[in-house]
Amino acid sequence: MPIMKPIPRRRCINYKKRVAPVVVDMEDKLCDELGLTISEVHILGIKTLFNQRQDRQVPLFV
Numbered sequence: 001m002p003i004m005k006p007i008p009r010r011r012c013i014n015y016k017k018r019v020a021p022v023v024v025d026m027e028d029k030l031c032d033e034l035g036l037t038i039s040e041v042h043i044l045g046i047k048t049l050f051n052q053r054q055d056r057q058v059p060l061f062v
Contacts, residue, residue, distance in 0.1 A: 013042075 015023050030041045 027038055
């Protein structure tokens with residue numbers, strides 16, 4: 001039986017030089033307005049994008 005690697009809980013995100021100031025400002029504003037941490041903002045964004053994509057891929061049966 002192979003040994004499974006644990007799911008990483010820590011990840012480093014590097015932004016390109018040109019977008020870093022813009023993205024960091026957006027993150028800070030969202031954190032302040034929503035009362036979330038940067039990690040929670042990223043999780044919310046990933047879940048929202050994932051769910052939007054899933055909703056578009058579901059065929060509608062009439």
